[in-house]
Amino acid sequence: MTPVVSGGVRDSINEALLDAVRRLGVDGDIPDLELGRAKVAEHGDYATSAGLKLARVLHQDPKAITARLAETIHVAEGAAIAEASGGYVNFRLTDAWLRGLIGRVQPGYGAQDIGRGVRLQVEFGSVNPTGPLHIGHGRGVTLGDSICRLLEFTGHSVQREYYVNSDNTQTRRFGASVYARLHGLEPPEGGYTGEYVIELAEMARRDLAGIENLAEEEAEPKLRMYAINKMVERIRATVARVNVRYDEWYYENRLWESGLPQEAIQRLRESGHLKERDGALWFGDPSDDEEDRVVIRANGQPTYFASDLGYLLSRFEQRGYNRVIEVWAADHHGYVPRMKSAAAALGFDPSKLVIILHQMVNLKEGKMSKRAGRFVTLDELIDRVGSDAVRYFYLLRSPDTTIEFDLELAVTQGNENPVYYAQYAHARLANVEATASQRHPHLAEKADVSLLVHPWELDVARQLAFWPDVVEDSTALLEPHRIPYYVHDLATEVHRFYHAGNAQSEHRVVVDDPALTRARLELCRAARHTLKTALDLMGVSAPERM
RNA sequence: GCCCCGCUAGCUCAGUGGAUAGAGCAUCUGUCUUCUAAACAGAGGGUCUGAGGUUCGAAUCCUCAGCGGGGCACCA
Incomplete structure (x- = not known):
């Protein structure tokens, strides 16, 4: 069973904010307070321009409102502290809460109950x-x-x-094209001229006894359904890849x-x-x-x-x-x-x-035309760049952006492909965990996360705190492209954390001190689960070694 | 002509009306006898297509213009 976490820390902060606003005497309509991620480190982790927004409603000085808000706000579990800065209230996640979060991250972290069992269909x-x-x-x-x-x-x-x-015009043309090929003729005007139509005709000759003796009126529906079923089989196999x-x-x-x-x-x-x-x-x-x-x-x-x-x-x-x-x-x-x-x-x-x-996917070499049979198939693309890269590449872009597919570049994609960056972070963590269990076969079951004090350690946890927000936003907007960007950010923090141990060996995960090793291992585990979960949502594999 | 999408660093692209616009690739400079260097640290690089407007505040919203792509069937 996947544990269900209802909302992330952003939701808690937002609740606390709304509560504080009401206590300022604002009732009825509260304007959108625009609680979002702070962009500059000195502004903390989240920020809201509530003071500026409320100034209009309350007819008061934004700074005064902001100051009173910051004093009043109490985020649940002491997750964040609020401070006023000009017209903004900034929120900083506390180290203690970040440490506590690490232990709560399980496989499937970030799952939510937004849908509450709503039955819906996605047709795509x-x-x-x-x-x-x-x-x-x-x-x-x-x-x-x-x-x-x-x-x-x-x-x-x-x-x-x-x-x-x-049963539409296109599939009838398709059936008619197969019929033509069956009789050694060119497909009719507007028909399908690809090589595969000839293959389909030959397969139909084998599988549908006596089909070539039927008149077109009778043969076409049979050939059409036959060919459609063959194509569906093929499409099914392709998407499964x-x-x-x-x-x-x-x-x-x-x-x-x-x-x-x-x-x-x-x-x-x-x-x-x-x-x-x-x-x-x-x-x-x-x-x-x-x-x-x-x-x-x-x-x-x-x-x-x-x-x-x-x-x-x-x-x-x-x-x-x-x-x-x-x-x-x-x-x-x-x-x-x-x-x-x-x-x-x-x-x-x-x-x-x-x-x-x-939006469309264009080839730099020229336009695709299915009926002319000149196109780069999805199968060919998967053959060349691999399933993981294909999925990552598509999902990286907002649906509104036209993809100019540079095939040459895609084919030569190796280290420069961002998918490896994320997968490598996952594989590294898995490797560290394996190394740790070799060096310390009898580690304590519980980790003492208070031993995690370095900024590069807490920054990993901080990034984990943002994951439910990404899930929430991606779902609300139906925009999965936010996920790979998050995965990249998390991978960056993981690599930094790992690299601290390269620079100075006492900062490695696996050290002589079993308690310290255990604490860092807990962080690795949490980050690995989150990377895996995010990659799963993209349909990208999370390898244990690379 | 009408409708939709885009225009942000050399290239490819992120960026729910908020503070100093980001990332990858490319370029340049450093870092492996080490738990995986497919990594890390740093540098340079911007008139957010243009002009108006709304707003305390605009890459983001509105109007107009330009450029690129897509669509305007008794095709799907």
């Missing part, structure tokens, strides 16, 4: 299964997976889903078989959101100024949008998720308002449909 990476994943898709699957890991870590009940398109897991591969045709799109269309028709025009059926919400969208084409075929209407029913109603998070590449951003207004029209709260957009 749902690329048309008409080809292998390329490096752009890699971003979506690793981002989605880490968001899931974060949500699970913070007490949400998460279902991870890949939506498999099977980067530690991405799905609970469900939800096929589009399943929607139609269970009548959900039909049901959605029926309801929207009744509520007046659908209208006929030019022989087609259109969706439009009279209350917004979005353009109308086709649901059923003039030729009678439904669009992907019809499926998506049913998919909304499937998730919000049939399967009853409280919240659905979708991770899309930014080229789909134009579809966001449509989906939101469709959700609203079907009677769901559109704010429960959270859509995360990530």
